[in-house]
Amino acid sequence: MSDSSVFLVPGFLGNGMAAGIKVNGKKDLSLIFSTVPAKAAGVFTTNAFKAAPVLLDMERVGKGTAQAIVTNSGNANAATGDEGYGNAREMARAAAAELGIGEDLVLVGSTGVIGQPLPMGRILSAMGSLVSGLKPEGLADAEEAIMTTDRYPKMGLRKCVAGGREVTLFGMAKGAGMIEPDMATLLSYVLTDADVDGETMKRVFREAVARSFNAISVDGCMSTNDTVLFLANGTAGNRPLKAGSAGFGAFRGALFEIMEDLARSIVRDGEGATKVLDIRVEGARSKKEARTVAYAVARSNLVKAAFYGKDANWGRIISAAGSVGVPIDPADVHVSMDGVPIFAGGAGTAQDEGVLREIMERPEISVLVRLGTGRGAFRVFASDLTHDYVSINAHYRT
Amino acid sequence: MSDSSVFLVPGFLGNGMAAGIKVNGKKDLSLIFSTVPAKAAGVFTTNAFKAAPVLLDMERVGKGTAQAIVTNSGNANAATGDEGYGNAREMARAAAAELGIGEDLVLVGSTGVIGQPLPMGRILSAMGSLVSGLKPEGLADAEEAIMTTDRYPKMGLRKCVAGGREVTLFGMAKGAGMIEPDMATLLSYVLTDADVDGETMKRVFREAVARSFNAISVDGCMSTNDTVLFLANGTAGNRPLKAGSAGFGAFRGALFEIMEDLARSIVRDGEGATKVLDIRVEGARSKKEARTVAYAVARSNLVKAAFYGKDANWGRIISAAGSVGVPIDPADVHVSMDGVPIFAGGAGTAQDEGVLREIMERPEISVLVRLGTGRGAFRVFASDLTHDYVSINAHYRT
Numbered sequence: 001m002s003d004s005s006v007f008l009v010p011g012f013l014g015n016g017m018a019a020g021i022k023v024n025g026k027k028d029l030s031l032i033f034s035t036v037p038a039k040a041a042g043v044f045t046t047n048a049f050k051a052a053p054v055l056l057d058m059e060r061v062g063k064g065t066a067q068a069i070v071t072n073s074g075n076a077n078a079a080t081g082d083e084g085y086g087n088a089r090e091m092a093r094a095a096a097a098e099l100g101i102g103e104d105l106v107l108v109g110s111t112g113v114i115g116q117p118l119p120m121g122r123i124l125s126a127m128g129s130l131v132s133g134l135k136p137e138g139l140a141d142a143e144e145a146i147m148t149t150d151r152y153p154k155m156g157l158r159k160c161v162a163g164g165r166e167v168t169l170f171g172m173a174k175g176a177g178m179i180e181p182d183m184a185t186l187l188s189y190v191l192t193d194a195d196v197d198g199e200t201m202k203r204v205f206r207e208a209v210a211r212s213f214n215a216i217s218v219d220g221c222m223s224t225n226d227t228v229l230f231l232a233n234g235t236a237g238n239r240p241l242k243a244g245s246a247g248f249g250a251f252r253g254a255l256f257e258i259m260e261d262l263a264r265s266i267v268r269d270g271e272g273a274t275k276v277l278d279i280r281v282e283g284a285r286s287k288k289e290a291r292t293v294a295y296a297v298a299r300s301n302l303v304k305a306a307f308y309g310k311d312a313n314w315g316r317i318i319s320a321a322g323s324v325g326v327p328i329d330p331a332d333v334h335v336s337m338d339g340v341p342i343f344a345g346g347a348g349t350a351q352d353e354g355v356l357r358e359i360m361e362r363p364e365i366s367v368l369v370r371l372g373t374g375r376g377a378f379r380v381f382a383s384d385l386t387h388d389y390v391s392i393n394a395h396y397r398t
Numbered sequence: 399m400s401d402s403s404v405f406l407v408p409g410f411l412g413n414g415m416a417a418g419i420k421v422n423g424k425k426d427l428s429l430i431f432s433t434v435p436a437k438a439a440g441v442f443t444t445n446a447f448k449a450a451p452v453l454l455d456m457e458r459v460g461k462g463t464a465q466a467i468v469t470n471s472g473n474a475n476a477a478t479g480d481e482g483y484g485n486a487r488e489m490a491r492a493a494a495a496e497l498g499i500g501e502d503l504v505l506v507g508s509t510g511v512i513g514q515p516l517p518m519g520r521i522l523s524a525m526g527s528l529v530s531g532l533k534p535e536g537l538a539d540a541e542e543a544i545m546t547t548d549r550y551p552k553m554g555l556r557k558c559v560a561g562g563r564e565v566t567l568f569g570m571a572k573g574a575g576m577i578e579p580d581m582a583t584l585l586s587y588v589l590t591d592a593d594v595d596g597e598t599m600k601r602v603f604r605e606a607v608a609r610s611f612n613a614i615s616v617d618g619c620m621s622t623n624d625t626v627l628f629l630a631n632g633t634a635g636n637r638p639l640k641a642g643s644a645g646f647g648a649f650r651g652a653l654f655e656i657m658e659d660l661a662r663s664i665v666r667d668g669e670g671a672t673k674v675l676d677i678r679v680e681g682a683r684s685k686k687e688a689r690t691v692a693y694a695v696a697r698s699n700l701v702k703a704a705f706y707g708k709d710a711n712w713g714r715i716i717s718a719a720g721s722v723g724v725p726i727d728p729a730d731v732h733v734s735m736d737g738v739p740i741f742a743g744g745a746g747t748a749q750d751e752g753v754l755r756e757i758m759e760r761p762e763i764s765v766l767v768r769l770g771t772g773r774g775a776f777r778v779f780a781s782d783l784t785h786d787y788v789s790i791n792a793h794y795r796t
Contacts, residue, residue: 046721046723047717047720047721048719048720048721048724048725048726048727048728049716049717049719049720049726049728078713079712079713079716079728079741079744079745079746080744080745081729081743081744081745082744083745084745114713114717115712115713115745115746222717222721223717224713224716224717224720301699301783301787301791302791305787305788305791305792306791306792308788308792309791309792311792314477314513315476315477315512315513315622318447318477318622319445319447319512319620319621319622321446321447322445322446322447322622323444323445323446323620325444326446327446328446328447329446330446330447330477343477345479346477346479346480347477347478347479347482347513348477348513385699385788385791386788386792387785387788387789389699389703389788390703390706390783390784390785390787390788391785393699393700393703393704393707393783394703394704394706394707394709394784
């Protein structure tokens with residue numbers, strides 16, 4: 001449904017095609033190419049079982065420069081040992097050869113079933129057409145080819161003036177819900193034609209990830225493949241952006257907006273999700289404690305099932321908040337839903353059940369927990385826990 | 399189905415009756431009485447939102463002596479503020495008056511809906527019959543009256559020779575699954591006629607709780623009311639038991655057995671559960687790290703849903719194990735199910751799918767994760783995540 005001509009980033013080309021990795025014949029091989037080497041930054045899963053492409057990208061992003069991202073869906077190339085690592089390198093090498101660039105400039109992504117060898121024959125034989133089909137309006141195809149069971153593509157674009165030029169920022173993502181039969185992955189690639197100072201770029205990207213992909217919870221599970229990459233190729237010709245330089249604030253704001261929108265879109269499209277919960281914890285002694293409490297609520301199966309059942313169950317919210325060792329005095333705690341107080345002074349507040357029932361029908365509901373012990377705050381977007389979640393994740397892999 | 403004459407503990411009486419707290423007319427008021435004051439120990443929820451009876455019991459158990467436990471089901475007396483605390487005291491006072499003992503010797507338990515005032519009129523007017531109906535074979539009635547939506551009573555009894563006498567140990571429990579519309583609770587009461595040194599009793603009880611109720615996971619949620627109490631009334635006339643005294647090992651072993659059985663029984667009866675997962679982590683650098691990894695696997699919705707779906711999904715097991723910050727080298731990790739290796743050397747092992755399919759049909763499946771970094775070990779019993787779990791917990795409270 002997305003108009004691909006909207007997603008144009010100067011100096012970037014994209015393509016996506018079906019290479020026969022997915023059994024259903026959908027697009028499964030994706031390429032993003034920058035016409036010039038770009039500055040690169042990345043944030044990766046902290047899982048001890050990192051997939052082969054993650055290990056490869058961590059090395060390559062460390063060098064600070066990249067020019068292409070080749071991604072397959074349908075197979076995560078995870079828990080595949082040395083052979084898997086070799087395959088990830090081989091996939092990059094093949095793309096580099098077709099593109100005529102150094103293989104170290106190619107980053108790799110994989111998402112899908114884990115523990116199966118990549119079908120290298122199919123990937124290698126498709127590489128020629130993948131590269132020859134690159135085009136400026138091909139980023140939407142590149143997105144389509146990284147999707148697994150995402151119900152819709154997730155892309156965003158912003159323009160702003162920074163360093164004396166109009167610059168473009170574009171982001172694409174695939175879902176974090178465990179939507180594949182075996183294992184899902186969050187993949188997100190952010191592209192800009194702006195010239196950004198390398199250290200500044202890393203710092204602002206880490207900030208953006210903390211506010212977006214590290215502030216959502218679909219099922220509390222962290223994949224072996226989660227990868228977020230940022231390429232800045234400088235073709236806009238702006239003065240290099242640094243903290244404090246003209247337009248840096250606008251650039252940073254646009255980056256945050258794109259990535260926060262992508263993250264929420266992933267929650268909305270979470271496996272079997274019917275609701276988005278916007279959980280804010282305020283008045284904690286520190287941001288860290290606020291985050292701990294917010295995630296305790298966001299991850300609680302009881303809270304998530306109650307929202308699915310349209311039950312304004314403040315008992316489960318406070319019980320989750322109180323369960324993680326953060327010192328809390330119940331007498332100081334206030335809880336509200338979409339602005340309606342539901343808990344204060346150590347007990348439930350008198351409620352108009354009609355008002356609460358109406359709130360619980362909404363597709364997006366905000367939960368505010370004020371702890372009353374300080375000024376730390378954190379916000380998490382979470383999905384609910386549904387019958388469909390269980391169905392999707394209980395099925396046998398075949 | 400339990401033959402109540404089996405559950406006799408010298409010096410203890412029990413009773414349970416319907417006082418009209420539960421809307422369905424089932425037993426909801428329970429009393430355990432020791433004919434003489436007993437040494438008391440307790441372990442309580444660490445939730446910051448502790449229910450009124452928990453706050454009361456923590457004070458009273460601290461004094462080391464108790465003689466009765468009065469418990470209601472159908473209402474948790476949680477998040478009820480000062481009024482709730484007053485009601486818990488009033489409930490104890492009424493029992494003490496009927497029993498003719500000091501009110502400080504009465505402990506209180508509550509389980510059920512949270513945030514509703516206790517129906518004190520019904521509780522107080524039932525207290526006379528509750529006390530007059532006390533009898534040695536009444537412990538099974540006391541158990542029945544603390545159950546909420548538990549599908550069956552959970553009781554165990556062992557006898558052993560210790561300190562020169564035969565002594566009896568008895569334990570009863572109700573489920574930890576969030577089976578009540580609002581909030582469930584683990585309650586367990588352990589009784590013995592043995593004479594045990596006070597400090598020894600506390601220590602061995604904490605050990606037993608760590609091995610039993612603190613080594614299970616139904617849904618990873620901790621209630622506001624979780625309470626485990628231990629009364630030892632010394633009527634067996636044995637020489638007081640201490641570490642090293644004759645028969646102490648047998649006593650300790652019997653205590654562990656009873657409490658571990660109760661804990662597993664709670665998992666088996668977990669909300670909507672169809673399987674019990676016996677998750678062992680070995681070869682960790684410490685017991686603490688083993689526990690962290692074991693609970694990560696036990697709490698993973700993806701792992702739990704996979705077992706429900708009879709999917710031998712080792713990818714989810716290693717991904718959960720790797721997600722909690724414990725340093726792991728995938729190359730050293732071995733995973734097996736019921737003794738069949740499924741992951742080694744950084745990749746899935748060649749599998750006979752028929753063998754795995756047969757294992758996945760079993761109602762109880764062991765998962766062994768060896769990390770290869772040390773000698774720390776921990777074992778957790780967990781339930782699976784099912785459609786029924788979601789149904790049970792999504793329903794509106796009315």
